[in-house]
Amino acid sequence: GDSVTQTEGLVTLTEGLPVKLNCTYQTAYSDVAFFWYVQHLNEAPKLLLRSSTDNKRTEHQGFHATLHKSSSSFHLQKSSVQLSDSALYFCALSDNTGYQNFYFGKGTSLTVIP
């Protein structure tokens, strides 16, 4: 079946530095959408980015990600992190196989320190 892998469980960075959160996936389907969700402490996960187009950069709130089907990746990046970016980040994919299959990675906890 499909799967999503986020290699880092915990990431700690100093404010102002760049960040890259890795997301790779496995899927047997071509009609697939990819998502990054962000969950701040004691809040619900919220959509950050969405993409289904190969090699197209998607941006929102200073974060960006590019789907690369050749390497099965959808990494999340930001050039300069802020304290408010401290949160849990989930990568996910959804394949349209007649009924929705939605797969989440285990999440990466990002902590930004002054």
Next chain:
Amino acid sequence: DAGVTQTPRHEVAEKGQTIILKCEPVSGHNDLFWYRQTKIQGLELLSYFRSKSLMEDGGAFKDRFKAEMLNSSFSTLKIQPTEPKDSAVYLCASSRDWDEQYFGPGTRLTVL
């Protein structure tokens, strides 16, 4: 549009009790999901409904967890009997036609 609502926000139960969690999806959404969230396991799918029909019953969670969707605007998750290992945050999410999921604020369950 109102988002996904979940009640209660916090629940404390004794081992062996039956608890029922409630969820109201976003109006017009035809997909509804129940997840359990823990730090170790992340998000685990418990149940998935499409247009009120149960599509996924969560495999390993079947024996004590039962989700129902009585109408398009209301779903419940029953845990019976509860065990301490069920302590977690339970999230409900809804979506429309294979698009992004909108999550509720969750119910934090503590089983003593």
